[in-house]
Amino acid sequence: MGKNLQSTERPKLRPVDLAREHGLSTQAVRNYEEAGILPAAARSPHGYRGYTPLHAGALRAFLALLPGHGHPTATAIMRAVNEGAAEEAFRLIDESHAQLLEDRRTLRAVESALRDLDLGSPATPEPGGTFIGPLARRLGIRPATLRAWEDAGLVQPRRDPRTGYRVYDEAAVRDARLAHQLRRGGYPLERIAPLIAHVRTAGGLAPLEAALTEWHGRLSARGRAMLAGAAELDGYLRARG
Structure with a gap:
């Protein structure tokens, strides 16, 4: 599912393009992809990653989820979404709200x-x-x-x-x-x-x-952050289709 979506995206972004928007290192972006937070990127014949606006949306969603849900839960939410298990992502979000x-x-x-x-x-x-x-x-x-x-x-x-x-x-x-x-x-x-x-x-x-x-x-602050994270995640879900 991720590869089909990526093929429809026109601009190709480098790791540094995603990193600069959020003040991250390029290694952090690659680590997020390896953790399943970002969908798998297409590779050039020389092995270079080619990211798309879909990946940029995934990164924004993850970083928005972090303050309200914490790193482990935010990671699990994004991994579930990228694996096509949206119901599992919603369950994790519900658990965070219940904990709050x-x-x-x-x-x-x-x-x-x-x-x-x-x-x-x-x-x-x-x-x-x-x-x-x-x-x-x-x-x-x-x-x-x-x-x-x-x-x-x-x-x-x-x-x-x-x-x-x-x-x-x-x-x-x-x-x-x-x-x-x-x-x-x-x-x-x-x-x-x-x-x-x-x-x-x-x-x-x-x-x-x-x-x-x-x-x-x-x-x-956690409650407000959860709202912001939900908005970014909803945008990412819409982009995935």
Whole structure:
């Protein structure tokens, strides 16, 4: 299908012609073709690639998909389209939109969790507390993850003086919940630790407002980028016929 379409295209473009439009190297363009992001190019008797406006459209579509979907998914989308598997490409796009929606829900959950916390007063330890296994199951993570969060300063369980087991009181459970939500939101451990430290000591949500605003901005940018990517991909699909 790709070769028939290419034969109808009049202008022949060199790799450098595609590369210059986007500030890429010619090797990057060749790599994109080898990865299936661009359809296979016709070759001259001397082995030189001859690209067409169809290839230029494929490159524009891929680069437009990147900010909203990420490199692996954008690559898979373009490869599926070039292989004639448009339904698979649409499924991948749907999955990205579903993930964006889930990330928005995660952000709302973080904001809700923060609002529900009584940050104005220090947490009072509960008489009992919970152990690492039950807490890990409640959060849907491994006990090793909680231990890693402890090493990073995200949670501070106390030790049972008799058994030496970790015991998570109300404050430690709160910190674990916040760490879990922020990790799901894409925050690295080194950025979560100071946020939780602020929660422990600041007595308000103000220190977290900038992070939450940035998070909102990232999600909005992804949504806008998905729209731009969809427009370019639709143009490429129309060009393929």
